[in-house]
Amino acid sequence: MPIDLRSDTVTQPTEKMRDAMRNAVVGDDVYGEDPTINRLEQLAAEMVGKEAALFVTSGTQGNQVAVLSHTARGDEVILGAKSHIFYYETGGLAAIAGVQPRTIQEVNGQMPVHEIVAAIREDDIHCPQTALICLENTHADSGGLILPLPYMKKVYEVSRNYQIPVHLDGARLFNAAVGLGVDVKEITKYVDSVQFCLSKGLSAPMGSILAGSKKFIDESRKWRKMLGGGLRQAGVVAAAGIVALEEMVDRLKEDHLHARSLAEGLAQIEGIAVNAEGVETNIIMFSVEELGMTSNEFIQQLNKHDVLANPEGPSRVRLVTNRSIKEGDIEKVVQAAKNISDKARVGA
Incomplete structure (x- = not known):
């Protein structure tokens, strides 16, 4: 077998995950009747300190649903020039959400705070509304660098001053928490919504989680449905996600x-x-x-x-x-x- 270092997405599910998938109690998730999905979403929300969570098919779907839920067509989103949402999600910001990206060049994965402030639009009839700030932690294009907590706090304070929500693309969120040696909530307390992957280092076969307020997740659930994310008996894969969160972080x-x-x-x-x-x-x-x-x-x-x-x-x-x-x-x-x-x- 080759030594596969292309990505942590190549991980295979553990035997315990396979057993959990085979034995999962399932129902129709579109009706909210899949107990395994419900358990995964509750567990995930508790772990990241948010009111509610939503299982999505992938990190890209989770990020796009988040943008759709936070913004309206014609709005502007501030995000990194090398961020996954802007660079690697096939133009979904424009094609799906109908929003305009305002990109800032990252330094060690971080958009300079003063440049974020400068990019926020004034209330002007000629300009779009700045509706969202997106961060990425860890920052993949910078080599998996971790956003320092003081930086996260500064961006969050700016967002509160201007009443703009912050979404975190935390595809490798738990790598960031482990790298910092902190509880993951120490990171997510500085964002309004967060997406993280179950299918990378955590080794589940597929799926990601989007978490935020109950109102936000209710809105996100409708957008997920529109994007084809109503997966019916999805507890079959959610069972592996539960094992991932309970056993694979450390x-x-x-x-x-x-x-x-x-x-x-x-x-x-x-x-x-x-x-x-x-x-x-x-x-x-x-x-x-x-x-x-x-x-x-x-x-x-x-x-x-x-x-x-x-x-x-x-x-x-x-x-x-x-x-x-x-x-x-x-x-x-x-x-x-x-x-x-x-x-x-x-x-x-």
């Missing part, structure tokens, strides 16, 4: 340790540029530009060593540790990268 530390170990090993290889000290969670970004290779060429060579990875630009490679990665795999990946580097430099 083990994320292992992914973080593996990521740091992998980054430290790569940092010793000539021609590979990586900031090992900057690896905070389970994502490693590194450049192969000094090897005279593109990211795709480097990955093609990795594939020959049974290692899977994803490009992140012309010369940047992304690796994501996950539950399938073992300590011995780290050594194999580092050795494969060294072999590729040695060969590239000899050829040069």
Whole structure:
């Protein structure tokens, strides 16, 4: 089997998840009659400190439903230029919600607070209304960096001053909490709504959670239905989500340790540029530009060593540790990268 570092979405459900799915008590969730879905949503809401929660098919659906619930057509949304909602959700902001993105370039995953303030529209007949601020924690494009709690608080205070809600794309929210060593509520208390994935490091086969106030979730439930998210006997997959939340959060530390170990090993290889000290969670970004290779060429060579990875630009490679990665795999990946580097430099 190849060592798969493309994403933590490649995780397989545990045997306990498979047993829970097989034995799940189910009903019609569109009627609110699936007890396993109801239990998952209640558990999730309690864990993130919100009044209510909603099971959605994916992080993208959860984010789009959140935007739809917070905004009206023609509104403007402030978010990062490299945020997942803006960059990787197929233009849903415009095509589905009909809102205008106001992007700000992130620094270490953070939109500068003074730039957020400057981007908020005045009450002017010529301008759209600023209706929402979106954050991402951890910030994927910045290498899984965690938004510091003081930063979250500052953005929240701005949002209160201007009466604008804050939505958090927390696809890897629990990685952020584990990385900070805090209860997840210490993060989510600074946002009005939050989406987090069950299907990444938490290892459930599918699904995400959207959480917020009861009024917000009631509105979101209608939008989810419009987007085709009425899944009927969805308790079959919700059962795995319950196991994920009850048993898989603490083990994320292992992914973080593996990521740091992998980054430290790569940092010793000539021609590979990586900031090992900057690896905070389970994502490693590194450049192969000094090897005279593109990211795709480097990955093609990795594939020959049974290692899977994803490009992140012309010369940047992304690796994501996950539950399938073992300590011995780290050594194999580092050795494969060294072999590729040695060969590239000899050829040069």
